[in-house]
Structure formats: C-alpha cells, structure tokens
Amino acid sequence: MPADDPTTPAAALPEKAGPAPAGTAESGPVQAGSGESGPSPAYQLGAAVVLCVLGAGLVWYLASRVWTATLVSGVKTDETGADVAPLVPALALVGLAAGGALLATRGLFRRILGAFVMVAGLAAGVAAVIGWTSVPAGPSSKVTVYMVGCVLGGIVIALGGLWALRLGHRWPAMGARYERGATTAPAVDDDGRVDARAAWDALDRGDDPTNR
Template sequence: MNPRRQLTLAVLGGVLGGGLAWYAATRVWWTEVITRAPFPDKTVEHDGTSLAAWVLPLAIVGLAGALALVATRGVARTVVGALVAASGLGVAAGGGYGLAEQPGVWPAATALGGLLVLAAGAAALRSGRTWPHMSSRYERPAKAAPVSDDPAALWNALDRGEDPTSLNIGQKAPGEGSSG
C-alpha cells in the first residue's frame, strides 16, 4: 500500500474511531431506578463518563491527534502517533471496563472506537516517517536580520514604508532609481 493511502486510512480511522467513542461515551449506558418509598421512584440515567470519566477527553485527544498527523512530520509525527495510540488504548480500556460493569451496545461502541484510534496511532508509529507531509510553502520563512544596527536607518526605512526586517538597510528599495 502506498504511503499516501496509509496516511489517509490512519487519519480516517482515527477520526472515525475518536468520533464514535465521543458519541458513544455520551449516550446512556445504563439506567438506575432508586426506590424512595413513600415517594415515587427516581430514575437516574448514567452515560459512559459516569463510569469511566477519562473516556471522553481521551476520545477528543485521539480525534484531534489523528487530524494532527497530516500537519506533522518526522519526530513530531512519531510523538503524535504515540499520543494517539495511548489515547486509543485508554478509550478502549474504558469501553472494556464499561462492558464488564454494564454490558451494552454503547460500551462496545466506545471500545471499538478506542481500538480504531489505537490502530491509527500504531500505524503512525510503524510507518509514519515514510508518509507524505505538507510542503515547506506552509512554513514561516526565516526572519531576515537587519543589516544595520543604526536606529536612524531603521526609522528611515519605516518612513519610506519598508519593512526594516526584510530589506537590507542602506540599499535602495525596489523601484528607486538614481537621482541625477
């Protein structure tokens, strides 16, 4: 499989898994009925965050990290991949814990989402260095240091409407001809 396709699948898997876990963690995992005689029974609905509070934040981290794989490269992509894999592992553990405590479809969906995020992070760790990255045209250009340390020359450049950090002070600005 070519590297661009691997990147695309990892990002889509991470986003899908993080989104699924985010959605599933906010659904009602179980309903508790509290009897309060002589008063009416009280029904309390518990979502995934009631049982495993860490699931929702980790699902969001996994989703954002999967998107960040596109914007990173080299060591940064490896670090993001490790973060995505760790968050996926935490989400899957929360879903598994929910399945053990209160079996249902939403804990299973949370665990599945966590496994998708974990797979995206593992793919980034395994082969993320070979994936394509954004070109250098998206990076900030290096800041040119002014040639002159003379404050008057810097002010004069500003007065002419020039950026003193990008032009060599003392040289003629583009469009300036010789007078004479």
C-alpha cells in the same frame, strides 16, 4: 554501383525499424509504475487520519448513550457512558485532536504522536471495560454492545496511531508542496525512462513528474 542493380547485396540495404521489444528503454515509460507496490505516502497519511477520526467518533457517540438508569426516591436518573467511565469520551477527543495533528507534523514528531494516539486508543478501550464492570445491578445487553463498540473504536484509533508510528516519517507534511529541497532527482531522464520512486516523490510535492 547503379541503384537498380539487382546484384546489390542485401546487407547494404537499410533495415526497417521494428517495434522495440518489451522491457527495453523505449518501453520503459509504459512500465513506469511496475516498480511501486502498495499505497502512496499521501494515501497512507489520509488513511491514518481517517482511522483516528472514525474511531474517536464511534467511541464518543457510544459514550454519550445511556448506560444505566437508577431509581432514587421515585426519581429516575440516567447515567451515560461518560458518567460511568469519564475517561472514555476524554480519550476519544484526544484521539480526534491527535489524528488531525498528524497532518501538521512530520518526521520523528509524527512518529511520537502516533505512539501517543495508539496509547490513547487502547486506554479508551480499557476504560470502557472498567466502566462496564462498574455498572450497578449488572450491565444489560445493550450496555454490553455499547462497551464492545467503544473497545472496537479504541482499537481503530490505536491502529491509526500504530500506522503513524511505523511509517509516519515517510509521509508528506502539510504545506510540503510549497517547499523545495536543494536537489531533487528527476522523474524522467534524458532517455525517456521514468524513475517510479522519483515520480511518486514529485507527486507528493505537488509537482508534475513529466515536466522536466
């Protein structure tokens, strides 16, 4: 049949390729992150460490302030929070060291360490309250502020430990980017679709998820 025959059926002519509708395989890479919600494991690990460090720093600083002053034989003696409640700064240092150790542990050990950090934070708050009640002649309003700050700092430490206790086994470990598992799921399949979870895992390992 001649090419310029006006009677050529419309069905025999090729159709123009239109844009793929949203949600199809072609548009998969655009919506790759739609399946992920919440912060990444690496972000959660960093946030837990920051909570422990900030809480421990606050407790240690307030425990180093003068909580009470006594006058004996005309000599004024100042006592800091560490003198009134020695456990407070000690537990703050424990929370600081354990928060840094979260970076070097993984799996079950990290969860156990998170439980230890949580207990240390709560114990620091309790020790601050006990020291506050033992201040002679009654604590002043400034000392009360110091005590409340120590309690809040202990709670912040405990929140970092609780986060590690619940989710620490999912977080990456220090040097994990240099390790290679036996098999890893590809982030991008042959059709160009992106597996959001595999992409996040690749980023946590330090790999480029688009490099197949």
